[in-house]
Amino acid sequence: MYTSGAPGMIGDWDREREAEKIPSAENHGQLGKEEFLRLLITQLENQDPLNPMDDKEFVAQLAQFSSLEQLTNISEEVKAIKENSVQQDMVGAVGFIGKEVMAEGDQVSKDANTISTLYYNMDDTAAKMYFNIFDSHGNMVRTVEMQARQAGEYEFNWDGKDYSGREVPDGNYKVTIGAEGFNGEPVMVNTSVSGRVSGVQSMNGQSYLRLADGRVINFAQVSEVVESRSAESQKEE
Structure with a gap:
């Protein structure tokens, strides 16, 4: 038809x-x-x-x-x-396996008395700063308040203790930073972490570096290869 x-x-x-x-x-x-x-x-x-x-x-x-x-x-x-x-x-x-790298990130690791360092930088002056620390379940275990900081690069070294002063279990902890200027305006803070690379993995079409302490960072966000640093010898600047 x-x-x-x-x-x-x-x-x-x-x-x-x-x-x-x-x-x-x-x-x-x-x-x-x-x-x-x-x-x-x-x-x-x-x-x-x-x-x-x-x-x-x-x-x-x-x-x-x-x-x-x-x-x-x-x-x-x-x-x-x-x-x-x-x-x-x-x-x-x-090629990064076995090397110490620095990359964008917001997690620190605690292993007994060794706690990794969180690096942060600001383009503006902050009158007050709050470092909120969360465990792997999303529970806030500690808030550390800092006074005024000029624009620049700094390090944050947590003592590994909670609100009551007790040692928290070993593991990885997320740190978020809240900062405000002298007039209460928010101040942008960028954070980065460092650690020794122990492995490489692919997730969702992207490559990630697995650090020796279990943290994972995006390969594309690696900014530099750095020397190994001992967290015990670091002090808040």
Whole structure:
């Protein structure tokens, strides 16, 4: 049976596929280039010889298919580049194993009397600063208040004790910093951590360095390779 409604067949095709719950494309539920080509062939096979498809319409659909194919190829190339970039990052990250690095981060580790240092810097002067320390369950175990600090780079060394002065269990702790200026305005504080790299892992398409104390830092956020420092010899500046 011939049909003269060729222009409406794409809409009919999509409606039938939706009714059957069959995705048109592998990932996004859209019409893929193979489906588009089959649909075009079906239109040609079923068009009415007495009322064939208009040349302009046919050329337009071919142009759509060409554009779809180009976009698909570009998508595949971008995916390949991304995968290659992740592999290169992993190879580069392996070279950091055994080295002491510094990177953006907000966690410190406690192992007996050894507590890692948190480094922070500010572009503006802070009248008051609050260092809030949280355990791995998100419970606040201590708040340390600091007085005025000029813009610059500093170190924070926690004594490993809670509000009551008791030693907290060994592990990793998150430190958040709240700072305000002399007029109560918020002051931006950037933090970083350091540690010896013991391993490399990939998560969500990104490479991470695993430190010897269990902390994890983003490889892309490593700022420098530093000398090993003893937390016991560090004092608050």
